Amino acid sequence: MTLSKIAIRNPYGLPKTFRITTSHPEIVKITDQLMSVPPMGKLPCEMFFVRNSHHHQNIETLLYxxxxxxxxxxxxxSLTLDFEAS
Structure with missing residues (x-):
């Protein structure tokens, strides 16, 4: 598994709760799918990428x-994941 982070930004003047989902939940595991972000703030969203094969793969997935x-x-x-052969 590989850990990565992306900043979730709140461009609004009020606190906002966001839901983070993916088009490939079997490959992209999001640590906290609900994030409460302060007004005009940002928080890191952690996600893990899980290999589902030992072969070289390029997988495009969407993060919503x-x-x-x-x-x-x-x-x-849009995320392009490049898994090397092992």
């Missing part, structure tokens, strides 16, 4: 940042 109350998507990130 949504409003936890309304489920409206705020942002999306």
């Amino acid at each position: 940042i949504s409003d936890a109350e309304t489920y409206v998507q705020e942002e999306a990130y």
Whole structure:
């Protein structure tokens, strides 16, 4: 497993809770899917990448940042994971 972090930013003047999900939950494990971010603040979101094969793989996955109350998507990130053969 490999650990990585991405900053979750709150561009609003009020505290906001975001839900972080992924298109490949079997590969990308998000440590805390709900994050309460202070007004105009940011917090690190930790995620682990899990190999599901011993072969070389390139996998594109999407990371979705949504409003936890309304489920409206705020942002999306495309991640390309490059797993080397072992």
